Each structure stands twice: as structure tokens, then as C-alpha cells.
Amino acid sequence: MLKLSRYVLYDILRNKIVIAYTLFLFIVSFSMFRMEENSSKAILSLLNIVLIVLPLISLIFTTIHYYNSYEFIELMLSQPLSRTRILLSEFGGVCISLLSAFWIGVGVPVLLFSADDTGFALLFTGTALTIVFTSIAFLASVRSKDKARGIGFALLLWFYFALIYDGLVLLILFAFSDYPMEKFTLLLSALNPIDLGRIFIMLKMDISALMGYTGALYKDFFGSGKGVLFTTVIMLLWAAIPLWLAVKSFRKKDM
Amino acid sequence: MKYFFTIVFSFLLLISFGNTIIVGPAQPIRSLKKAIEAARDKDTILILSGIYKEGSIIVTKSLTLIGEKNTVLDGEKKYEILLISGNNVVVKGIQFRNSGYSAMNDFASIKLVDCNNVTLENNTVIHSYFAIHISNTTNAIIRGNKITGIPTSEQLTGNGIHLWKSNNAVIENNHIQGHRDGIYFEFVTQSQIRNNLSEKNIRYGLHFMFSNDDNYLHNTFRNNGAGVAVMYSKRVRMEKNHFEENWGASAYGILLKDITDSHILLNTFHKNTVGVYMEGSSRIEIQKNSFKNNGWAIKVQASCDDNIFHHNNFTGNSFDVGTNGTMVLNKFYNNYWDKYDGYDINKDGIGDISYHPVSMYSMIIEQNPTTLMLFRSFMVSLLDKAEKAIPSLTPENLFDDKPMMKMLKL
Numbered sequence: 331m332l333k334l335s336r337y338v339l340y341d342i343l344r345n346k347i348v349i350a351y352t353l354f355l356f357i358v359s360f361s362m363f364r365m366e367e368n369s370s371k372a373i374l375s376l377l378n379i380v381l382i383v384l385p386l387i388s389l390i391f392t393t394i395h396y397y398n399s400y401e402f403i404e405l406m407l408s409q410p411l412s413r414t415r416i417l418l419s420e421f422g423g424v425c426i427s428l429l430s431a432f433w434i435g436v437g438v439p440v441l442l443f444s445a446d447d448t449g450f451a452l453l454f455t456g457t458a459l460t461i462v463f464t465s466i467a468f469l470a471s472v473r474s475k476d477k478a479r480g481i482g483f484a485l486l487l488w489f490y491f492a493l494i495y496d497g498l499v500l501l502i503l504f505a506f507s508d509y510p511m512e513k514f515t516l517l518l519s520a521l522n523p524i525d526l527g528r529i530f531i532m533l534k535m536d537i538s539a540l541m542g543y544t545g546a547l548y549k550d551f552f553g554s555g556k557g558v559l560f561t562t563v564i565m566l567l568w569a570a571i572p573l574w575l576a577v578k579s580f581r582k583k584d585m
Numbered sequence: 586m587k588y589f590f591t592i593v594f595s596f597l598l599l600i601s602f603g604n605t606i607i608v609g610p611a612q613p614i615r616s617l618k619k620a621i622e623a624a625r626d627k628d629t630i631l632i633l634s635g636i637y638k639e640g641s642i643i644v645t646k647s648l649t650l651i652g653e654k655n656t657v658l659d660g661e662k663k664y665e666i667l668l669i670s671g672n673n674v675v676v677k678g679i680q681f682r683n684s685g686y687s688a689m690n691d692f693a694s695i696k697l698v699d700c701n702n703v704t705l706e707n708n709t710v711i712h713s714y715f716a717i718h719i720s721n722t723t724n725a726i727i728r729g730n731k732i733t734g735i736p737t738s739e740q741l742t743g744n745g746i747h748l749w750k751s752n753n754a755v756i757e758n759n760h761i762q763g764h765r766d767g768i769y770f771e772f773v774t775q776s777q778i779r780n781n782l783s784e785k786n787i788r789y790g791l792h793f794m795f796s797n798d799d800n801y802l803h804n805t806f807r808n809n810g811a812g813v814a815v816m817y818s819k820r821v822r823m824e825k826n827h828f829e830e831n832w833g834a835s836a837y838g839i840l841l842k843d844i845t846d847s848h849i850l851l852n853t854f855h856k857n858t859v860g861v862y863m864e865g866s867s868r869i870e871i872q873k874n875s876f877k878n879n880g881w882a883i884k885v886q887a888s889c890d891d892n893i894f895h896h897n898n899f900t901g902n903s904f905d906v907g908t909n910g911t912m913v914l915n916k917f918y919n920n921y922w923d924k925y926d927g928y929d930i931n932k933d934g935i936g937d938i939s940y941h942p943v944s945m946y947s948m949i950i951e952q953n954p955t956t957l958m959l960f961r962s963f964m965v966s967l968l969d970k971a972e973k974a975i976p977s978l979t980p981e982n983l984f985d986d987k988p989m990m991k992m993l994k995l
Binding site: 377382492497503504518525532 | 834878900901923952953954955956957958959960961962963964965966967
């Protein structure tokens with residue numbers, strides 16, 4: 331399995347897209363820290379990159395990679411290897427390449443310029459989101475045989491998590507504004523990994539604005555060890571469940 | 586130490602022409618009460634180190650009471666310790682502790698009633714209900730006292746320095762913590778509050794009502810339950826104070842309610858939930874302040890008018906300005922806003938397009954606080970951008986038409 335992952339990794343590194351991605355992240359992060367006078371503002375701009383660009387790249391790159399290595403996967407399937415192992419090695423290879431791009435591109439500048447609570451929260455969220463969206467992309471691409479449909483579906487998912495979901499939440503919160511919705515918003519945040527990651531970072535960054543009742547509730551919850559555990563577990567579930575579903579359908583799939 | 590006091594005494598003796606009475610556990614006079622009884626005006630009473638449990642001590646003569654390093658007057662949690670009602674009284678270097686609590690009376694460690702020219706200097710007050718309680722007094726000087734309370738609840742804790750119906754008071758270099766209100770003023774005029782540190786109080790660091798013509802300079806108010814409240818006063822001057830870390834659902838750096846004709850300048854507001862909250866206030870000039878890392882730098886309710894905000898720095902605040910209506914009768918100009926993204930073609934340091942400090946999302950959050958969940962999301966920034974292009978929810982007239990391009994040096 332490790333051997334297969336290593337081949338996937340070599341293959342990805344050879345086509346240089348990931349290297350370009352790493353460079354892009356590194357240049358953006360570095361220039362943000364150099365341009366803004368205080369590092370918290372730079373972190374704020376990086377937050378948008380982590381929450382928007384990272385999921386998008388993870389989704390698109392993974393789907394395209396999957397379809398491009400379709401023949402390789404078929405070849406592997408003719409070998410005495412289990413299907414679960416093949417898909418998991420593919421996942422491992424893609425994940426490791428994207429994560430190393432993120433850690434070099436964003437992690438190094440953050441550790442250099444702002445190695446504090448907020449910085450670590452940002453790195454944690456970025457790591458989690460990369461894994462989660464890689465796993466979601468695998469599900470999307472395993473499910474559809476057609477390349478265009480697979481990529482289209484991945485894009486739609488990105489739209490949903492990055493934009494549409496928040497619009498729906500806004501709608502719900504206004505429709506039920508007469509009811510106590512504070513605890514319910516905790517549940518809503520768990521239903522979208524991007525929101526969960528954002529709230530996790532926000533609690534480290536905007537503590538003073540968060541002192542209304544809602545904010546106090548969030549701070550009590552996410553600020554404690556319980557909250558860190560909650561975020562980690564939910565993120566793990568977000569990574570594990572799509573991957574598990576992908577493996578399940580890959581095993582039964584007629585190639 | 587004794588030699589030092591002997592020298593101080595002889596000196597005091599010379600200038601006051603009074604006698605010195607020494608009270609101490611090993612002295613002929615062992616009771617402070619007896620000493621006060623025996624003393625005449627302008628006498629000095631030196632209280633040597635020791636713990637004195639004498640119930641309520643009343644001073645009506647012009648005396649100087651001086652304590653040593655370990656002079657403790659203990660109220661045994663039953664009595665008001667020292668009641669002063671007279672002129673020209675000085676109390677120096679004494680430690681007061683365990684004053685009584687009463688739901689009926691405002692028991693205090695040191696209470697001044699109907700006094701003139703009283704100085705309380707370098708005393709320590711611990712575990713009191715009210716620490717220093719002053720009413721109907723002229724020319725009180727409260728300097729260098731260290732006041733520490735045990736914060737319990739608002740009902741069971743009194744104020745640190747409490748002034749009622751006084752004038753020309755000077756309160757400086759005190760350190761107050763753990764009381765209900767650090768410094769409380771009601772009907773106090775022409776007074777100075779300087780260089781005090783008021784922190785960790787249950788309610789307000791400084792609370793004043795109906796107190797006109799007062800000055801507040803160089804004070805620090807930190808981590809108080811609800812920050813600082815200034816209400817129903819005129820001609821107040823607040824300069825070079827620090828308002829820090831006042832966090833909570835209703836905590837404010839300063840809460841201004843019905844304040845008119847006042848000046849707020851060169852203060853720093855750092856890490857407060859709301860830096861300045863204004864309600865029903867008029868003609869206040871707010872200039873050269875620094876607002877940094879607050880939740881809301883300023884909340885101006887629509888009931889405020891003719892206030893001027895200029896030459897302030899706004900950096901790192903989650904929201905710059907919040908308001909509750911579309912009516913705007915206040916003026917903003919020449920402030921520096923770190924969120925400003927305009928340009929300056931003629932390079933005069935002033936942005937060419939005006940800055941609207943009220944974001945749409947701050948209006949949404951005002952209406953529906955649970956939407957905080959969406960703070961800093963892509964969705965919200967899109968909404969904010971759309972609102973900037975075509976304002977519908979945010980007040981159109983609230984803008985800074987000459988925003989500074991560079992941070993001001995304050």
C-alpha cells in the first residue's frame with residue numbers, strides 16, 4: 331500500500347502542478363505577511379485563501395487526477411491487489427502531496443511570522459479542509475464515470491459548501507429569528523466543514539467581538555478542550571464518511 | 586524606620602505647632618480613641634505598628650493621623666472603621682481592613698461626611714464593603730491609596746472610592762480592584778481624577794452621574810465587568826486614559842449616556858467588546874484616540890447628535906462603527922481606517938473617495954445576533970461588497986469624507 335502511494339506521489343510530483351500550487355501558496359502567504367503591517371491582518375487574508383481556495387484546489391485537483399490515472403488504476407486492478415487498498419493508496423498519495431504543498435506554502439510563512447494560537451488554528455483548519463475535500467472529491471469521481479460530470483459535481487459541491495450553505499443558514503436564522511437559535515447554530519456549523527473551520531479560527535481572532543450571548547456560547551464551547559475535540563472529531567467524520575462511501579462504491583464498481 | 590518617623594514628626598511639629606501623641610501597644614496611650622479624645626486641633630497622632638480593634642472611630646477635630654508600616658485598624662466585619670467629619674484632617678499610611686457590611690447603611694472603611702480639606706494618603710484598604718466613602722465634602726485629596734476588595738456580588742460589595750455631592754476633589758495615583766464600582770461619582774463637580782488604575786471590579790471601573798466639569802487624565806481602566814459608564818453630565822474632559830480588556834455582553838470601554846459638551850481625546854481603547862457606546866449624547870468632540878482590536882470601535886445610537894469624530898486611528902477592530910438606525914447627525918472626518926481601500930491621486934495623504942465605516946453585516950448582526958455564526962464568511966463579504974456599491978440597509982450619511990491614507994501619529 332505504501333509502495334503504491336509512493337508511486338502515486340512520484341507521478342503527481344512529476345507533472346509539476348502541485349509544485350506550482352506550493353509556489354502559489356508560498357508567494358501569496360509570504361507577500362501578505364510582508365505587505366500588511368500587522369500579522370493578524372495577514373492571517374485574516376490567509377483565512378480567505380484557506381477557506382475558499384484550498385477546498386477548491388483540493389476538489390478539482392483530486393477529481394482530475396483520478397480521471398487521469400484511470401488507466402493506471404485499471405492496470406493495478408489486474409494485479410492481485412484489493413480494491414480498497416488501491417483506492418486508499420490513491421487517496422494517501424493525493425492527500426500527502428496536497429498537504430505538503432499546504433504546509434510548505436502556508437505553514438512555513440505562518441510559523442515564521444505568526445506562530446501563535448491563531449496561526450496554529452489556521453494550519454489545523456487548512457490541514458483538515460484539505461483532507462476533507464480530497465475525500466469528498468474521491469466520492470464524487472468514483473460515483474460518476476464521465477469526467478465532465480465528475481468535475482461538475484465536485485464544483486457544485488464546492489459552491490454548496492463555500493457559498494450556498496451560508497446563504498441557507500442566513501435564511502434559516504432570519505426565518506426563525508423569534509426563537510432561541512444559539513444552540514442550533516452549533517449544529518449548523520457542524521454540517522459544513524468550511525464553517526466549522528472558520529468559526530474555529532474566528533474564536534482565536536475576534537475574541538472581543540464575540541462577547542454577546544451567541545459569542546459567549548461559542549467561546550465556552552469551542553474555546554474549551556471539548557470544542558477542540560468536537561472540531562477534530564467532526565472533521566474526521568467529514569473525511570472518513572465520504573472516503574468510506576467512495577471505497578464502498580469502488581469495490582462494487584464495474585470498471 | 587522609627588528614626589525616620591521621629592524626624593518626620595519633629596518636622597510636622599514645627600510646621601503645625603501642634604503636639605504629637607503616640608499611640609501603640611507598648612505606649613502609655615494604647616487606644617486610638619483615647620488619643621483622639623485627648624487631642625486638640627492641629628495635633629498629630631502617630632499610631633505605632635499593631636492591630637487596633639476599636640470599633641468605630643470618630644474624628645471631628647483637625648487632626649493628622651499617621652500610621653506605621655504595620656498599623657492596622659480592624660473593623661472585625663462589624664463596624665465602620667473611621668468616620669471623619671471636620672476640617673483639615675489628614676490620614677496617612679494606615680491599613681484598614683474588614684469593615685462591616687450592612688444592607689441599611691453604606692458602611693465604609695473611611696467615611697467622610699461634611700468635611701473640608703481632608704487628605705487621605707498612602708492608605709491600604711482591604712476587604713471592605715465601601716472602601717472610601719465621601720459625601721458633602723470640599724477639597725478632598727485621595728492620593729496613593731491601595732484598595733482591594735473581595736468581589737462577591739453587586740449587592741454585597743460596595744464601591745472603591747465613592748463620592749457624593751462633593752466638589753474640588755482630587756483623586757490620584759490610587760489602585761482600586763475587586764469592588765462594585767472602582768470610582769463612583771454622583772453630583773461631584775470640578776474634580777480631577779488622575780493616574781488611577783481601576784481593574785477587576787464587578788461593575789464599572791469608573792461610574793459617574795450628574796457630575797459636571799470634571800477631568801479624567803491618565804487613568805487605566807482594565808478588565809472591569811462593564812467598563813466605564815459616564816452618564817447625565819456636562820463639560821467632562823477625558824484625556825489620555827487607557828480602556829482595556831473590558832469584555833462582556835454589555836461591557837463598554839466607555840458608555841456615554843446623555844453627555845453633552847465634552848471632550849474625549851488621546852485615549853486608547855484596546856480589546857474591548859465595544860470601545861465607545863454613545864446614547865443620547867450631544868456635542869462631544871472625539872479626537873486623536875486610538876481604537877485597536879475592539880469588537881466594535883464605536884457604537885453610536887441614532888439618538889446622538891452633533892458629535893464630531895476626527896483624527897482617530899481605527900485598527901484591527903472587528904467592526905469600526907455600529908448604529909441602530911439610518912438617521913445620522915454626527916460628523917466623521919480625517920480618521921484613519923485600516924479597512925479603507927480607496928486611493929489618493931493627488932498624494933495629499935487624504936483618500937479621494939469617502940469611507941463608509943458601517944458594514945452591512947454589522948447592521949444584520951445588530952438585528953439578529955445569532956448570525957454571528959457567519960462572521961467572516963465568503964457569503965458575508967459578498968453581501969458587504971454589494972452593499973457598498975448600492976447602500977440599502979446601512980445609513981448613507983454616515984461616512985468619513987476625508988479618510989487618512991496613513992495611520993496618524995498620536
